[in-house]
Amino acid sequence: MFRNWLISAVAAFVMAAAPAHAAPAKTLKIVQLDMEGGGGTLYVTPEGVSVLVDMGSQAGAMWTTSLDGAKGPADRIVAAAKALGVRKLDYVIATHYHGDHIGSLAELLDLIPIGTFVDHGVNRELFNPADDPKEPPRTQAGYVKYLQLIKGHRRIIVKAGDVLHFGSLTDTVVAADGRPIARPLAGAGEPGQQCDLPPMKEDKGLENQKSIASVFSFGKVRIAAFGDLTWDREHDLVCPLDKVGHVNIMILDNHGMGVSNHPGFVHTLAPDIAIMGNGSKKGDWPEVVKTVNSSPGLQGFWRAHASTVYPGQDGDPNYLANLGPLPSHGYSIRLDVTREGAVTVTNARNGYTKTYQVKSVEPG
Numbered sequence: 001m002f003r004n005w006l007i008s009a010v011a012a013f014v015m016a017a018a019p020a021h022a023a024p025a026k027t028l029k030i031v032q033l034d035m036e037g038g039g040g041t042l043y044v045t046p047e048g049v050s051v052l053v054d055m056g057s058q059a060g061a062m063w064t065t066s067l068d069g070a071k072g073p074a075d076r077i078v079a080a081a082k083a084l085g086v087r088k089l090d091y092v093i094a095t096h097y098h099g100d101h102i103g104s105l106a107e108l109l110d111l112i113p114i115g116t117f118v119d120h121g122v123n124r125e126l127f128n129p130a131d132d133p134k135e136p137p138r139t140q141a142g143y144v145k146y147l148q149l150i151k152g153h154r155r156i157i158v159k160a161g162d163v164l165h166f167g168s169l170t171d172t173v174v175a176a177d178g179r180p181i182a183r184p185l186a187g188a189g190e191p192g193q194q195c196d197l198p199p200m201k202e203d204k205g206l207e208n209q210k211s212i213a214s215v216f217s218f219g220k221v222r223i224a225a226f227g228d229l230t231w232d233r234e235h236d237l238v239c240p241l242d243k244v245g246h247v248n249i250m251i252l253d254n255h256g257m258g259v260s261n262h263p264g265f266v267h268t269l270a271p272d273i274a275i276m277g278n279g280s281k282k283g284d285w286p287e288v289v290k291t292v293n294s295s296p297g298l299q300g301f302w303r304a305h306a307s308t309v310y311p312g313q314d315g316d317p318n319y320l321a322n323l324g325p326l327p328s329h330g331y332s333i334r335l336d337v338t339r340e341g342a343v344t345v346t347n348a349r350n351g352y353t354k355t356y357q358v359k360s361v362e363p364g
Helices: 002-017 073-083 105-111 138-149 231-238 263-269 286-293
Strands: 028-032 041-044 050-053 089-093 114-119 154-157 163-166 169-176 213-218 221-225 249-251 273-276 300-305 320-322 333-337 342-347 353-357
Touching (some): 041 073, 050 073, 073 105, 089 163, 169 231, 231 263, 263 286, 273 286, 273 333, 300 342
Parallel strands (some): 050 089, 114 154, 249 273, 273 300, 300 320
Antiparallel strands (some): 028 333, 041 050, 163 169, 169 213, 213 221, 342 353
């Protein structure tokens, strides 16, 4: 019953969010889901090809009683998908094997068919200092379960430089399994910024560094989605030469945590629009907020949650999908993207919307 209500509620938002002047069949739709600190971004192309990047945590982990009735991330993913007319997830990209990125897979498979899984191959994090020595290492256990769950499905293991085509959405993998692309993409190749990299403050596990880093292209628009990539691997992509180039939309790395999103990296990519998939108690670190707000050419900065850990830093509430402490309503951030570079961003909480014309990144 609650799932039907949730799908109806999300569908009402989706219809209300579509700009009156837009032709929905011609736009790429991106939904930054509220995973309450986990990863989860849904892409639906004009042809109806669906791509989910990460799937949040297992129900009961990092999850509170939700005001929208969702029992876990899988419910929100499916509600958003069905509201956009998606009855099957064509591709699911697991950027890496941490529980907040693949944890809901079992529940998700029970709710919606999935076609192809994309990942970076073998889990590299066999031990994490946070593991309980009396229990099997969490990430390895999660990876073994992932392999069991995807049996019978098509699996693509990607490496840096691979190019995948999802209808009119193209995914160029610029890093995977800890290795960056060898040569700059078209339009890149200038010297990077702040290449004298200081030590990272912390490391939440080796799998973060192994994240699949994707540059999605749709017409003139480029979207950076790099999972939980950390400073050292970000550095590989922009120093000494920038191998990525300017991006129009950036899904900030690692939920907006300071172990990622190095200033030199963010400022080199210089996104027009930044999206942070944080939780109320996770991510949204002050140094990252400062980095994003000072990024050259930034037009808009949107966040999944206001921070209860760092209150007072999040600015205009129209750009925050969820306010206040948990439990959350599960409001999302939706982007409608045209091939010509018009990006309309809508806050599901209040319907606030803003349209940007992003800078073309076509070479020459």
